[in-house]
């Protein structure tokens with residue numbers, strides 16, 4: 035199997051896209067540390083995966099990506115259990131224009147924190163074995179998404195950070211590839227937040243236009259993102275790339291050259 039002997043960590047792994055990514059990693063032979071702030075959902079998932087893959091293949095670690103202490107301890111636990119980390123996916127995210135500071139904290143600061151902590155273990159210059167970091171951005175990381183300006187800003191931030199880290203890693207010799215995925219709407223709980231007046235705050239009047247956008251763009255199954263994730267992970271030529279996953283297919287985004 036393509037990922038036999040590899041160890042992965044996925045944040046926001048208890049449900050949705052993170053769960054689907056964790057499952058495709060397991061199907062392809064990897065061991066996976068599942069991190070999530072939702073302890074009950076994560077524990078239930080771990081039990082179900084134990085039945086399918088055996089208890090030694092996964093580890094559930096309750097972890098809020100907003101906490102440096104919890105995140106650092108989670109990395110430590112995964113490395114102690116599995117020996118090393120080869121694949122790291124910063125997936126945890128929320129949509130909340132009302133509590134927009136939390137959205138910045140989870141979606142952008144959480145990705146920076148996760149990437150830097152993962153690098154401490156993966157960086158070849160500090161004794162690591164190298165690896166791949168894949169960040170889950172969004173189509174809203176490449177263009178404007180009306181009704182969710184802060185969500186959009188965080189995803190643009192993830193795109194900029196990931197591209198810059200890819201260049202930084204290459205020029206420094208870290209041996210770690212950085213890539214991102216930019217999906218359109220995907221059938222998970224987060225799309226309820228994008229049309230929920232409480233989460234939209236001052237932009238609650240844009241819930242209906244967002245529903246219309248979903249009808250126009252389509253809402254994908256999570257498997258479309260995890261299949262893209264596997265493609266991006268296994269293609270060693272990809273570094274600093276954004277894989278756009280939309281209803282008509284998946285394609286690498288061409289950034290304007292500056």
Ligand SMILES: NC(=O)C1=CN([C@@H]2O[C@H](COP(=O)(O)OP(=O)(O)OC[C@H]3O[C@@H](n4cnc5c(N)ncnc54)[C@H](O)[C@@H]3O)[C@@H](O)[C@H]2O)C=CC1
Nearest residue numbers: 046050051071072098099125126127172219220222223224
């Ligand atoms: N569903 C969609 O339409 C799209 C989602 N995305 C992105 O995909 C990622 C995953 O979201 P979905 O699976 O769609 O949503 P989801 O709401 O189903 O899953 C998000 C997961 O992240 C966890 N989480 C939230 N805050 C956390 C924190 N502080 N620390 C650790 N875990 C935390 C949740 O408990 C949950 O398990 C997010 O970054 C989202 O922005 C990107 C494009 C489209």
Ligand SMILES: CCCCCC(=O)/C=C/[C@H]1[C@H](O)CC(=O)[C@@H]1CCCCCCC(=O)O
Nearest residue numbers: 172173174176177178179180218219247278
């Ligand atoms: C393939 C090139 C993509 C270029 C960026 C783009 O097309 C952006 C489109 C936005 C458009 O301005 C209006 C939208 O609704 C698009 C963004 C849709 C975002 C879906 C986000 C879903 C999510 O993250 O939960």
